[in-house]
Amino acid sequence: xxxxxxxxxxxxxxxxxxxxxxxxxxxxxxxxxxxxxxxxxxxxxxxxxxxxxxxxxxxxxxxxxxxxxxxxxxxxxxxxxxxxxxxxxxxxxxxxxxxxxxx
Amino acid sequence: xxxxxxxxxxxxxxxxxxxxxxxxxxxxxxxxxxxxxxxxxxxxxxxxxxxxxxxxxxxxxxxxxxxxxxxxxxxxxxxxxxxxxxxxxxxxxxxxxxxxxxxxxxxxxxxxxxxxxxxxxxxxxxxxxxxxxxxxxxxxxxxxxxxxxxxxxxxxx
Numbered sequence: 001x002x003x004x005x006x007x008x009x010x011x012x013x014x015x016x017x018x019x020x021x022x023x024x025x026x027x028x029x030x031x032x033x034x035x036x037x038x039x040x041x042x043x044x045x046x047x048x049x050x051x052x053x054x055x056x057x058x059x060x061x062x063x064x065x066x067x068x069x070x071x072x073x074x075x076x077x078x079x080x081x082x083x084x085x086x087x088x089x090x091x092x093x094x095x096x097x098x099x100x101x102x103x
Numbered sequence: 104x105x106x107x108x109x110x111x112x113x114x115x116x117x118x119x120x121x122x123x124x125x126x127x128x129x130x131x132x133x134x135x136x137x138x139x140x141x142x143x144x145x146x147x148x149x150x151x152x153x154x155x156x157x158x159x160x161x162x163x164x165x166x167x168x169x170x171x172x173x174x175x176x177x178x179x180x181x182x183x184x185x186x187x188x189x190x191x192x193x194x195x196x197x198x199x200x201x202x203x204x205x206x207x208x209x210x211x212x213x214x215x216x217x218x219x220x221x222x223x224x225x226x227x228x229x230x231x232x233x234x235x236x237x238x239x240x241x242x243x244x245x246x247x248x249x250x251x252x253x254x255x256x257x258x259x260x
Contacts, residue, residue: 024123059232065154080170
């Protein structure tokens with residue numbers, strides 16, 4: 001049955017993209033790139049939901065993806081507003097690490 | 104549809120990896136949009152046409168536009184999206200277009216590419232979203248509203 005092949009391949013694909021996003025989040029020191037890494041990880045998790053929904057032919061996977069989309073939109077709005085506020089204070093977003101900031 | 108899924112997955116992995124090796128944030132955003140498109144094609148190959156459309160419209164169309172706004176606002180040296188920056192994303196997008204054309208030709212009577220997996224229709228998704236998961240939809244609406252209010256509050260100190 002080809003559905004199991006789809007499930008395994010899709011889950012491996014989601015895991016690979018998640019790990020790429022995590023590596024980018026850890027490796028890059030720019031705040032915009034760190035937020036992009038979070039977005040990639042969220043997207044990979046959503047794709048895993050789609051794969052599972054396709055495997056069991058249930059709409060719940062897509063429903064969860066829609067909730068994840070709403071959460072990503074709210075998170076990006078707040079995150080980018082924080083980035084802009086931080087840019088107004090520091091005039092730079094590069095070489096950012098939380099432990100250097102001193103609160 | 105294994106070919107389409109495998110090809111779109113390869114494009115997605117390549118585009119996502121190329122996001123984090125760019126120097127300029129605008130170039131990274133171009134590759135991230137291609138990565139979202141590739142994941143949308145993968146979802147289409149898995150029979151999830153509704154969320155594939157949502158991925159393109161909401162994620163690549165709305166959320167990425169927020170990123171582009173912010174990158175343009177904080178980019179002090181001006182945007183540098185020259186001709187060379189478009190070559191890589193354009194090649195990856197052409198590969199995706201080829202995959203879609205291949206799927207459309209191979210499964211010609213069926214526009215939704217559902218030869219190997221069963222398609223879950225938008226009607227089924229909508230019925231589940233507003234039926235058993237109606238309360239969760241309300242909570243998601245609250246979450247969006249709170250995100251809007253807090254973004255406004257942070258932006259207007």
